[in-house]
Amino acid sequence: MAWKRMVLEIGMGTDIRGGDSTKAAVRALRDALWHNSLGIADILGQPVDSMRVEVTIGAPNPETVDKQQVLAVLPHGTGTVTCVEGGLTIPTGRDDGSVTLLAHAAAVVYMDIPEEAHR
Known part of the structure; x- marks a missing residue:
C-alpha cells in the first residue's frame, strides 16, 4: 500500500467586517469541500474515514488562524492544517479601521492504495 494524492479542492472564504482569519479560513475550507461529492473511498473499496487530508490555509495573518477550528470542518478522515501568508485584506472604509x-x-486528499493500482 502507498499513500497517493487523489484530489485537490480549492476554496475561498471571507470575514466581511471582522477581519477574523479563523472565520475566513473555516469558510474557505467549507467552500473547497462543500462543492464536491467525492466517491474516491467507495471506488477504492475503503471507508471514507481512511482518507488523509492535508489542508493549507493562506491568510494575511496566518499565526492567528485557529487550526483546530479549521480541522473540525473535515467531515471524514484525518487531517493536518498548515497556515501560510496569503489571502487579502480590504479596508471597509469605516473610521474604526476594520477590514x-x-x-x-x-x-x-490522499488515499492508501495498493501498489498495483497506480502502475
Whole structure:
C-alpha cells in the first residue's frame, strides 16, 4: 500500500467586517469541500474515514488562524492544517479601521492504495 494524492479542492472564504482569519479560513475550507461529492473511498473499496487530508490555509495573518477550528470542518478522515501568508485584506472604509479579510484553502486528499493500482 502507498499513500497517493487523489484530489485537490480549492476554496475561498471571507470575514466581511471582522477581519477574523479563523472565520475566513473555516469558510474557505467549507467552500473547497462543500462543492464536491467525492466517491474516491467507495471506488477504492475503503471507508471514507481512511482518507488523509492535508489542508493549507493562506491568510494575511496566518499565526492567528485557529487550526483546530479549521480541522473540525473535515467531515471524514484525518487531517493536518498548515497556515501560510496569503489571502487579502480590504479596508471597509469605516473610521474604526476594520477590514474585509479573504482566506484561501487548498485541501489535498490522499488515499492508501495498493501498489498495483497506480502502475
